[in-house]
Amino acid sequence: MQEILWMAVVRVTTREGAKLQIKALPAVPLMEFLRDGSAGVEGICGGELSCGTCHVYIDSGGDPLPPRSEAEQAMLEAIAEFVEVRPSSRLSCQVFVGESTTDLAVTVGPVA
Amino acid sequence: MTSNPPLKDLKADINLQQLLEAKSLERCPFPIPSGWFFVDYSENLKPGEVRNITLFDQEWVLFRTEGGEAGVTDPYCPHLGAHMGHGGKVVGENLRCPFHHWEYDTAGWCQNIPYGKVAPPITKKQAVLRALPTQERYGLIWSWYHPACEEPSWELPAIPAMEDAGWGGDRRGSWTANTAIQEIAENGVDFAHLKFLHGAAGIPPAVVDFEAHVISIDMAGGYIVGKGYGPGLNVFEFTQEGASATMISYTQPITGDKSQMNMSFRARAYPEGSKQQHVAKKIIDHMIGAAEGEESAGFESVDFVVWNNKKYRPKPLLCDGDGPILQFRKWFRQFYIADPKLLEKV
Numbered sequence: 134m135q136e137i138l139w140m141a142v143v144r145v146t147t148r149e150g151a152k153l154q155i156k157a158l159p160a161v162p163l164m165e166f167l168r169d170g171s172a173g174v175e176g177i178c179g180g181e182l183s184c185g186t187c188h189v190y191i192d193s194g195g196d197p198l199p200p201r202s203e204a205e206q207a208m209l210e211a212i213a214e215f216v217e218v219r220p221s222s223r224l225s226c227q228v229f230v231g232e233s234t235t236d237l238a239v240t241v242g243p244v245a
Numbered sequence: 246m247t248s249n250p251p252l253k254d255l256k257a258d259i260n261l262q263q264l265l266e267a268k269s270l271e272r273c274p275f276p277i278p279s280g281w282f283f284v285d286y287s288e289n290l291k292p293g294e295v296r297n298i299t300l301f302d303q304e305w306v307l308f309r310t311e312g313g314e315a316g317v318t319d320p321y322c323p324h325l326g327a328h329m330g331h332g333g334k335v336v337g338e339n340l341r342c343p344f345h346h347w348e349y350d351t352a353g354w355c356q357n358i359p360y361g362k363v364a365p366p367i368t369k370k371q372a373v374l375r376a377l378p379t380q381e382r383y384g385l386i387w388s389w390y391h392p393a394c395e396e397p398s399w400e401l402p403a404i405p406a407m408e409d410a411g412w413g414g415d416r417r418g419s420w421t422a423n424t425a426i427q428e429i430a431e432n433g434v435d436f437a438h439l440k441f442l443h444g445a446a447g448i449p450p451a452v453v454d455f456e457a458h459v460i461s462i463d464m465a466g467g468y469i470v471g472k473g474y475g476p477g478l479n480v481f482e483f484t485q486e487g488a489s490a491t492m493i494s495y496t497q498p499i500t501g502d503k504s505q506m507n508m509s510f511r512a513r514a515y516p517e518g519s520k521q522q523h524v525a526k527k528i529i530d531h532m533i534g535a536a537e538g539e540e541s542a543g544f545e546s547v548d549f550v551v552w553n554n555k556k557y558r559p560k561p562l563l564c565d566g567d568g569p570i571l572q573f574r575k576w577f578r579q580f581y582i583a584d585p586k587l588l589e590k591v
Binding site for chain 1: 361362363364365366367369370
């Protein structure tokens with residue numbers, strides 16, 4: 134039997150400061166694992182970049198994450214009116230773990 | 246003893262295609278053409294009114310804002326798909342969806358989401374609801390239809406008979422034809438049918454000119470002179486015995502095989518009781534088909550039976566004496582934006 138999927142363990146700090154370890158698979162946006170893993174991420178729009186509710190700060194690892202797309206940038210700018218957006222801010226619906234992702238740690242970001 | 250010749254011999258003798266097409270031919274193989282089309286009479290749409298209409302083979306919501314602007318949009322809210330023509334309301338300059346009160350202006354831009362703190366960024370960048378470019382001219386509401394939402398490539402013309410002082414007439418007509426708009430328009434260059442279907446005295450000589458989106462026709466040495474602007478607007482002036490009357494026709498593609506023909510009839514404001522006034526009225530009566538003692542039949546009594554039952558022959562068998570049918574079709578093809586495979590049948 135060879136049924137072991139590649140998997141990453143992401144270290145997550147919730148808004149309340151709790152530390153979680155959440156397993157993530159490739160090809161599925163990190164947002165879904167955070168949402169389904171009760172990390173406090175809503176991910177309302179399902180990855181359409183229209184709600185800004187899956188905001189995270191990348192604490193470490195995760196490179197090489199692709200740069201923000203224009204649409205992700207626009208959504209982050211829209212929430213920046215209400216919350217602190219940092220250079221490390223990403224929308225987790227745009228973050229995918231891969232085999233080269235090591236030691237990814239994120240903090241769930243504030244939302245508007 | 247005789248027997249049928251084998252099929253391959255028949256094929257060598259005649260074009261079998263011509264004989265066997267009856268079932269494969271279609272009545273209306275056309276897409277909806279692009280262009281400016283009549284939507285409704287301006288007077289029929291009051292501020293605050295919301296109405297569902299079928300045009301261009303789909304449903305639309307027609308509304309007029311409190312400020313008086315007419316809008317024609319997709320019915321389904323971009324948010325969660327509610328039909329805004331069922332329970333939607335005009336609020337100020339916007340159409341408001343009944344479901345969550347998202348609001349859209351006549352250009353389809355989302356102007357209000359009453360609860361979200363952060364509007365989706367796309368709403369700041371573009372219209373999110375399909376809205377047809379819409380304007381009011383000649384007392385009529387017009388929308389520009391393009392299947393890929395491209396902006397208008399030409400403007401509606403000035404029509405003195407509808408817009409200028411010194412003209413009058415409020416007669417109108419509206420008829421439903423069970424065929425595509427191209428088939429109706431094609432009769433405009435089919436001069437031979439005027440003699441045989443309508444019973445005119447002869448086949449009128451005619452000069453036709455095609456340029457860009459405009460077709461110009463001069464029939465019977467100035468008796469009928471006019472232009473077609475795209476597929477949805479024709480203006481023809483009929484002159485007789487020193488008086489003239491103008492027919493403005495604006496047919497709507499309701500679906501691929503149903504068209505609504507609409508016409509306004511106007512004439513110069515000739516002196517009350519003058520011969521010219523009488524002649525102009527007679528011309529209009531004839532156009533509508535209400536004239537008595539006419540030598541030829543108005544379109545109403547004879548064209549529909551043909552339109553409603555014919556099939557479209559992409560390769561018609563034409564003879565000398567037919568009008569510029571193929572030139573017309575080539576001109577009309579510019580209004581179709583569709584898969585080349587589909588256009589082969591057109």
